[in-house]
Amino acid sequence: MREISGGVCAPRGFRAGGIRCGIKASSRKRDLALIVSDRPCAAAGVFTTNRVQAASVIVSREHIAAGTLRAVIANSGNANACTGEEGLQAARRMAALTAERLSVPGGAVPAGQVAVASTGVIGVPLPAGAIERGIAGLFAALESSAEGHDAALEAIMTTDTRKKGGAAEIEIGGAAVRIGGMVKGSGMIHPNMATMLGFITTDADISRGMLDRALRRAVRRSFNRITVDGDSSTNDTVLVLANGEARNPPVETDGAGYEAFASALESFCAGLARAMARDGEGASRLMTVTVRGAAGEDDAEILAKSVASSSLVKAACHGADANWGRVLCALGYAGVPFDPGAVSVRFASPAGTVLVCEKGGPAAFSEEDAARVLSQEEVEILVDIGGGGGGAASVWGCDLTCDYVRINGDYRS
Amino acid sequence: MREISGGVCAPRGFRAGGIRCGIKASSRKRDLALIVSDRPCAAAGVFTTNRVQAASVIVSREHIAAGTLRAVIANSGNANACTGEEGLQAARRMAALTAERLSVPGGAVPAGQVAVASTGVIGVPLPAGAIERGIAGLFAALESSAEGHDAALEAIMTTDTRKKGGAAEIEIGGAAVRIGGMVKGSGMIHPNMATMLGFITTDADISRGMLDRALRRAVRRSFNRITVDGDSSTNDTVLVLANGEARNPPVETDGAGYEAFASALESFCAGLARAMARDGEGASRLMTVTVRGAAGEDDAEILAKSVASSSLVKAACHGADANWGRVLCALGYAGVPFDPGAVSVRFASPAGTVLVCEKGGPAAFSEEDAARVLSQEEVEILVDIGGGGGGAASVWGCDLTCDYVRINGDYRS
Numbered sequence: 058m059r060e061i062s063g064g065v066c067a068p069r070g071f072r073a074g075g076i077r078c079g080i081k082a083s084s085r086k087r088d089l090a091l092i093v094s095d096r097p098c099a100a101a102g103v104f105t106t107n108r109v110q111a112a113s114v115i116v117s118r119e120h121i122a123a124g125t126l127r128a129v130i131a132n133s134g135n136a137n138a139c140t141g142e143e144g145l146q147a148a149r150r151m152a153a154l155t156a157e158r159l160s161v162p163g164g165a166v167p168a169g170q171v172a173v174a175s176t177g178v179i180g181v182p183l184p185a186g187a188i189e190r191g192i193a194g195l196f197a198a199l200e201s202s203a204e205g206h207d208a209a210l211e212a213i214m215t216t217d218t219r220k221k222g223g224a225a226e227i228e229i230g231g232a233a234v235r236i237g238g239m240v241k242g243s244g245m246i247h248p249n250m251a252t253m254l255g256f257i258t259t260d261a262d263i264s265r266g267m268l269d270r271a272l273r274r275a276v277r278r279s280f281n282r283i284t285v286d287g288d289s290s291t292n293d294t295v296l297v298l299a300n301g302e303a304r305n306p307p308v309e310t311d312g313a314g315y316e317a318f319a320s321a322l323e324s325f326c327a328g329l330a331r332a333m334a335r336d337g338e339g340a341s342r343l344m345t346v347t348v349r350g351a352a353g354e355d356d357a358e359i360l361a362k363s364v365a366s367s368s369l370v371k372a373a374c375h376g377a378d379a380n381w382g383r384v385l386c387a388l389g390y391a392g393v394p395f396d397p398g399a400v401s402v403r404f405a406s407p408a409g410t411v412l413v414c415e416k417g418g419p420a421a422f423s424e425e426d427a428a429r430v431l432s433q434e435e436v437e438i439l440v441d442i443g444g445g446g447g448g449a450a451s452v453w454g455c456d457l458t459c460d461y462v463r464i465n466g467d468y469r470s
Numbered sequence: 471m472r473e474i475s476g477g478v479c480a481p482r483g484f485r486a487g488g489i490r491c492g493i494k495a496s497s498r499k500r501d502l503a504l505i506v507s508d509r510p511c512a513a514a515g516v517f518t519t520n521r522v523q524a525a526s527v528i529v530s531r532e533h534i535a536a537g538t539l540r541a542v543i544a545n546s547g548n549a550n551a552c553t554g555e556e557g558l559q560a561a562r563r564m565a566a567l568t569a570e571r572l573s574v575p576g577g578a579v580p581a582g583q584v585a586v587a588s589t590g591v592i593g594v595p596l597p598a599g600a601i602e603r604g605i606a607g608l609f610a611a612l613e614s615s616a617e618g619h620d621a622a623l624e625a626i627m628t629t630d631t632r633k634k635g636g637a638a639e640i641e642i643g644g645a646a647v648r649i650g651g652m653v654k655g656s657g658m659i660h661p662n663m664a665t666m667l668g669f670i671t672t673d674a675d676i677s678r679g680m681l682d683r684a685l686r687r688a689v690r691r692s693f694n695r696i697t698v699d700g701d702s703s704t705n706d707t708v709l710v711l712a713n714g715e716a717r718n719p720p721v722e723t724d725g726a727g728y729e730a731f732a733s734a735l736e737s738f739c740a741g742l743a744r745a746m747a748r749d750g751e752g753a754s755r756l757m758t759v760t761v762r763g764a765a766g767e768d769d770a771e772i773l774a775k776s777v778a779s780s781s782l783v784k785a786a787c788h789g790a791d792a793n794w795g796r797v798l799c800a801l802g803y804a805g806v807p808f809d810p811g812a813v814s815v816r817f818a819s820p821a822g823t824v825l826v827c828e829k830g831g832p833a834a835f836s837e838e839d840a841a842r843v844l845s846q847e848e849v850e851i852l853v854d855i856g857g858g859g860g861g862a863a864s865v866w867g868c869d870l871t872c873d874y875v876r877i878n879g880d881y882r883s
Contacts, residue, residue, distance in 0.1 A: 108807070109802030109810045136795070141829070179798065180795035291798070291802060382551065382593035382704075389521040390519070395521065397521060398554070418552055461785070461875075462788060462871055465789070466785050
């Protein structure tokens with residue numbers, strides 16, 4: 058897999074753009090994004106598990122059921138969640154207006170081929186008029202370049218401080234296949250999705266069924282393994298659109314072609330997931346928690362998530378304080394059986410590795426060394442649970458800072 | 471139930487005291503506490519569910535198995551957790567030394583009649599020498615007065631900023647029965663106990679079995695319904711000692727006597743639990759979340775805990791921001807089925823009540839009114855889940871502040 062430029066526009070046949078239509082209070086920020094494929098795409102989606110679901114999630118779930126998409130329209134600044142029947146109608150209208158503009162004489166695009174996504178404040182009616190007035194300008198802004206990707210990405214960001222997107226190229230059966238993507242998400246981030254939107258494009262020729270399988274595998278090991286604050290949102294959506302322009306031997310069953318695509322999609326999504334954790338609200342450090350020696354991958358994941366989610370571990374990470382007792386404490390309430398007397402814990406970063414806990418008790422270590430290791434921008438907590446099993450998993454999180462509190466203490470104004 | 475003074479020394483036949491033995495870095499803070507009953511007590515205890523258990527928890531569990539206690543010795547500044555075999559020996563020695571001093575010619579007190587508790591940093595060897603040297607002074611400091619209670623309470627505090635204790639009197643079968651108690655706990659506070667210690671004394675004459683039942687019921691509806699940061703600690707312990715000095719008709723079966731005692735214990739513990747949430751690390755507000763209309767009490771409790779634990783709800787509470795969408799979001803990922811379109815949410819405080827969400831959508835309300843209501847020291851989030859059921863529960867939490875991050879970013883130094 059080779060990194061390339063262009064984001065969601067890197068795969069052939071995709072255009073993207075973003076404009077300001079007037080949803081966000083700031084007069085400078087873009088808030089309406091569009092990604093369009095020149096031809097119908099095989100599509101798959103993964104959505105929030107929250108019982109309270111945004112109107113956009115309800116509509117996109119319906120639209121993706123047929124498995125074919127032409128476009129994704131998304132707004133930031135308003136989640137269109139807890140907005141009742143009016144919110145549903147507004148989401149449907151966003152899709153319908155987009156489909157209308159995509160239609161050509163003799164080639165009507167049904168509204169069901171447009172997915173809708175929203176992110177922002179919950180419980181405020183969507184300014185449907187602003188979106189409606191903005192759509193003409195949005196179509197005029199479409200570009201098949203990195204600029205188009207950038208503008209669309211800016212238009213889905215809320216408290217994000219970094220642009221999180223990219224593109225990669227792999228080879229399937231002699232054909233160069235490209236994958237591009239963008240994500241937003243910074244707070245309300247927790248395993249099993251987050252206040253995240255993720256849009257992935259690819260020119261792979263792949264059946265809807267295999268695309269769906271590849272997406273679920275990738276999401277499980279990427280976006281479902283990050284945590285910022287333990288809140289799972291009402292709007293989480295990850296979509297992948299595959300338009301087949303790469304003209305690779307079609308991926309329709311298991312085999313080398315599927316494996317190549319699925320593992321590339323997984324690595325690609327893991328990179329975006331790490332970027333989201335690094336950009337967690339108020340975060341000053343990326344914190345990777347890896348658990349090994351568990352009975353299985355599921356156990357390892359549960360244990361790692363418990364550590365990465367602990368407010369006390371996150372606060373200690375912020376203070377570069379080698380408080381490994383909090384790591385053991387968080388393992389202890391994860392709900393997975395293990396022998397506390399067999400656990401070892403290491404802290405690691407580009408500045409080195411320090412063994413802080415051995416057989417469940419204190420290891421002899423230098424506090425200065427540990428503080429230096431933990432003061433880096435990316436730190437790792439490496440746990441060997443001591444069960445001797447082959448189960449391992451990494452989870453990405455971040456430290457807990459005052460800025461998180463500031464950002465979320467007065468989000469709506 | 472009538473409030474009285476004296477704390478754990480209010481019930482007849484109890485003495486308490488606290489001294490500084492040198493575990494805490496500060497040269498002014500007390501760190502060793504003792505509560506003694508003049509005669510053997512029926513005793514019951516509830517301990518942490520964390521798989522990693524402090525040495526003191528392991529020892530106290532063993533000692534309480536026989537159901538009779540004479541004393542509780544506790545230290546702060548060191549959790550004696552993740553300290554291996556040495557830690558276990560140190561905890562046993564604390565009990566044995568205390569028992570030795572309680573013994574009189576012809577009346578040896580076995581070590582098994584002394585419970586041990588510790589709170590503080592995890593993974594640092596307990597300074598057993600300091601405790602051993604301190605014990606003579608500790609016994610000399612025992613008093614049967616409010617001063618003894620205060621000194622013992624100070625000696626179990628860590629990041630606590632307020633003294634949390636009290637006493638109450640009820641009548642059982644014509645006899646005045648007293649209950650006294652103290653708790654510590656401020657961070658690592660979560661449903662199913664917390665980094666909390668709670669010691670309750672009573673002069674009720676009650677069998678061990680009925681005392682155990684009353685304690686479990688009280689803890690379920692008090693200490694298990696508070697959350698500060700979602701971390702459950704390695705050291706949580708609540709003990710109740712009943713010495714029978716009130717000479718009430720013995721409580722040995724169900725009936726009016728048991729009911730009077732159990733409901734008094736429950737109210738008493740609920741008061742201490744609220745005080746703990748109010749004193750959550752860095753907290754500026756007590757946040758009570760009440761859910762009604764659920765299918766049962768368990769469902770209501772799960773929903774209320776989900777809201778009270780949400781970092782985003784806690785941060786919004788800190789900012790006095792009426793962001794009710796986060797309340798719906800937290801209800802939605804609680805794992806309990808409900809109809810989002812039937813939910814209503816009110817914010818309340820001594821400054822008034824504001825309906826912010828009706829039938830799952832926005833209610834018309836004044837932002838100024840809501841901000842005034844939420845700016846009080848004690849605020850309530852009142853949720854009617856709309857299921858029409860009789861299940862209701864309240865959970866106590868607090869807001870999330872920068873001070874929480876500061877306190878926990880560098881706890882060990």
